[in-house]
Amino acid sequence: MIGPIQIVLILIVTFIAAIDQFNFLESLYQPIVMGPVVGAILGDVKTGLAVGGAYQLMSIGSMPVGGAQPPNVVVGGIMATVFAVVSGLDVNAALGAAIPFALLGQYGVTLTFTFMSGLMAKADAEAAAANPKGIEKLNYFAMILLGSLFAVATLIGVLSISNPAVSEFIGSLQGNWIMGGLSAAGGMMRYVGFAVLMRIMLADDMWGIYFAGFALAAILGSAGLGGPALVLVAFVGIAIAIYDYNMNVKIKNMGGTGGASDGI
Amino acid sequence: MESNVNTYKDLTPARPLDRATLNKMVLRSLFLQGSFNYERMQAAGWLYGILPGLEKIHTNKEDLSASMEHNLEFFNTHPFLVTFVMGIVLSLEQQKADIPTIRAVRVAAMGPLGGIGDAIFWFTLVPIAAGITANMAISGNIAAPILFLIIFNVVQFIVRYWLMYWSYDLGTTAIELLTKNAKEFTHSASMLGVFVVGALTNNYGATTTKIVFQSGEVFTEVQGIIDGVLPQLIPLVLTLILYFLIKKKGWSTIKCIMLLLVIGIVGAAFGIWGGDYTPLIQWYPTI
Numbered sequence: 001m002i003g004p005i006q007i008v009l010i011l012i013v014t015f016i017a018a019i020d021q022f023n024f025l026e027s028l029y030q031p032i033v034m035g036p037v038v039g040a041i042l043g044d045v046k047t048g049l050a051v052g053g054a055y056q057l058m059s060i061g062s063m064p065v066g067g068a069q070p071p072n073v074v075v076g077g078i079m080a081t082v083f084a085v086v087s088g089l090d091v092n093a094a095l096g097a098a099i100p101f102a103l104l105g106q107y108g109v110t111l112t113f114t115f116m117s118g119l120m121a122k123a124d125a126e127a128a129a130a131n132p133k134g135i136e137k138l139n140y141f142a143m144i145l146l147g148s149l150f151a152v153a154t155l156i157g158v159l160s161i162s163n164p165a166v167s168e169f170i171g172s173l174q175g176n177w178i179m180g181g182l183s184a185a186g187g188m189m190r191y192v193g194f195a196v197l198m199r200i201m202l203a204d205d206m207w208g209i210y211f212a213g214f215a216l217a218a219i220l221g222s223a224g225l226g227g228p229a230l231v232l233v234a235f236v237g238i239a240i241a242i243y244d245y246n247m248n249v250k251i252k253n254m255g256g257t258g259g260a261s262d263g264i
Numbered sequence: 265m266e267s268n269v270n271t272y273k274d275l276t277p278a279r280p281l282d283r284a285t286l287n288k289m290v291l292r293s294l295f296l297q298g299s300f301n302y303e304r305m306q307a308a309g310w311l312y313g314i315l316p317g318l319e320k321i322h323t324n325k326e327d328l329s330a331s332m333e334h335n336l337e338f339f340n341t342h343p344f345l346v347t348f349v350m351g352i353v354l355s356l357e358q359q360k361a362d363i364p365t366i367r368a369v370r371v372a373a374m375g376p377l378g379g380i381g382d383a384i385f386w387f388t389l390v391p392i393a394a395g396i397t398a399n400m401a402i403s404g405n406i407a408a409p410i411l412f413l414i415i416f417n418v419v420q421f422i423v424r425y426w427l428m429y430w431s432y433d434l435g436t437t438a439i440e441l442l443t444k445n446a447k448e449f450t451h452s453a454s455m456l457g458v459f460v461v462g463a464l465t466n467n468y469g470a471t472t473t474k475i476v477f478q479s480g481e482v483f484t485e486v487q488g489i490i491d492g493v494l495p496q497l498i499p500l501v502l503t504l505i506l507y508f509l510i511k512k513k514g515w516s517t518i519k520c521i522m523l524l525l526v527i528g529i530v531g532a533a534f535g536i537w538g539g540d541y542t543p544l545i546q547w548y549p550t551i
C-alpha cells in the first residue's frame with residue numbers, strides 16, 4: 001500500500017504538473033517525465049519509466065492543439081504509474097485503468113477555464129484601477145485553482161485504488177450531458193472575445209474585410225490546410241494592408257500639394 | 265474590456281527598456297496561460313507578462329490604466345512564440361503609439377504565430393524528442409526523461425529570448441516609418457486585424473450540431489447541410505449575435521458568458537450541440 005508521505009509527495013507532483021501543462025516549462029508534465037518521478041516516489045523507477053514511455057508514445061497524437069481537451073495526460077500518466085507499481089498491473093492494463101481519472105482531470109480543466117471566464121470582469125476592474133498586483137494575484141489564483149483540482153482528482157484516484165466501484169462511477173460520468181453542455185458553452189465563449197475586438201476595431205467600411213478573412217480561412221480549411229491557414233491568411237492580409245497604406249499615403253500627399261497650390 | 269481613450273496623455277517616448285526588464289518579461293512569458301479561460305483565452309496572462317515593461321513606460325496612473333485595459337482584450341497566440349508579440353507591442357508602447365495602432369499590431373501578430381508554433385513545437389519538436397526518448401524509457405534507461413527535458417527546453421528558451429530582443433529592435437526601427445503616416449498606418453493595420461479576426465472566427469470556430477433527420481431509410485445530418493451552405497456558419501452566426509448584443513444592446517461580457525452557459529447546457533440537454541455526450545432528451549433518431 002501507499003504510505004501517507006508518498007501520497008503527499010504524489011499530490012505535490014500532481015499540483016506542479018497540472019500548472020506545468022499550460023505554463024512554466026510545459027514539458028515537466030509529459031508522461032515520460034512524470035512516470036519515473038512518480039515511480040521513484042513509490043520506489044520503482046523502472047516501472048515508472050516503462051509506463052511513462054508507453055503513455056508518451058500513445059499521447060504523441062493527442063497534443064493540446066487549438067484548445068481541444070483530450071482525456072488529461074497529467075492525471076492519466078500519474079495514475080497509470082500508480083496502478084502499475086501499486087496494483088502490479090501490466091503497462092497496458094495500467095493505462096486503461098487510468099482513463100477514468102484522466103477524464104476527471106479533463107473536467108478540472110473545463111471547470112477552471114469556465115470559472116476564469118467569469119473572473120475576467122474582475123481583471124477589467126483591476127486594469128481600470130491601474131493595479132498590477134491585482135492582475136498578478138488573479139493569475140496566481142487561477143494556477144493554484146487548477147493545481148488543487150488536479151490534486152483532488154489524483155487523491156480520489158490514489159485512495160480508491162483498491163475500490164473499483166469509484167472508478168466505475170467516474171467512468172459512468174463519461175457522456176454526461178451537463179459536462180457536454182459545459183464544454184459546448186466553453187467552445188462558444190471565444191466568440192465573446194472576437195465580438196469585443198470587432199466592436200472596437202471594426203469601422204463600418206470593414207465588414208467586407210471581416211467576411212473576406214472568414215472566407216479565406218474557410219477555403220484553406222476545406223483544402224486541408226487548417227494548421228497553416230492563419231499563416232497564409234496573414235500573407236493575403238498583409239498584402240491588402242500594405243496596398244491600403246500606400247494608397248492612403250499617396251492620396252494624403254496629393255491632397256497636401258493640392259491644398260498648397262490653392263493657397264497661391 | 266474596452267478603452268475609452270485612443271491616445272496616451274503623456275506622449276513623450278519613454279526611456280528604452282533595459283535588459284533586466286526585458287529578461288524579466290521573458291521569464292514571465294512562461295506563465296502566459298496562467299489564467300487561461302474560454303472567453304479571452306490568454307489575455308490576463310499576456311498582461312501579466314508585459315506588466316513590468318508597462319509599469320516602466322507609463323509613469324502616470326491614467327496611461328497605465330488605459331494600457332492595461334486594452335491589453336486585456338482577447339488574446340491568443342502560441343505560448344512559445346509569444347515574446348515576438350511582446351517585443352513589438354512593448355516597442356510601440358514605449359514610443360506612445362496610438363492605442364488603435366498597438367491593438368491592430370497585436371491582433372495581426374498573434375493569429376499567424378499560433379499555426380507556426382504548433383507546426384514547430386507540437387508537430388515537430390515533441391514527436392521527435394518524445395519518439396527518440398520514449399523507447400529508451402521503455403527499455404528502462406533513466407537518461408530518457410532528462411534528455412527529453414534538455415532537448416525541449418534548450419530550444420524553447422533560445423526561441424523565447426531571441427524573439428523578444430529581435431522584435432523589440434524591429435519595432436523600435438519601424439516606429440519612425442509608422443509615426444510619419446500614423447493615421448494611414450492605423451487604418452491599414454486595423455484592416456489586417458479585422459481580416460485576422462474574420463479568419464479566427466472560422467479557424468477557431470468549435471461549435472457544431474449533431475441533430476439528425478430521418479426520412480424513410482435515409483438519415484440526414486444537419487451539420488452536413490450547414491457545411492454545404494457555409495462551413496462554420498454556427499460560429500459566425502453566434503459571433504455576430506454577440507457583436508450585436510454588445511454593440512447595440514450594451515451587454516457586458518459577463519452577461520454574454522451567462523447566456524452562452526445557458527445555451528450550451530440547455531442545448532446539450534436536447535442534444536443540439538456536437539460532442540461525445542448523451543442528451544437528456546433524445547428527440548431525434550440516432551444513427
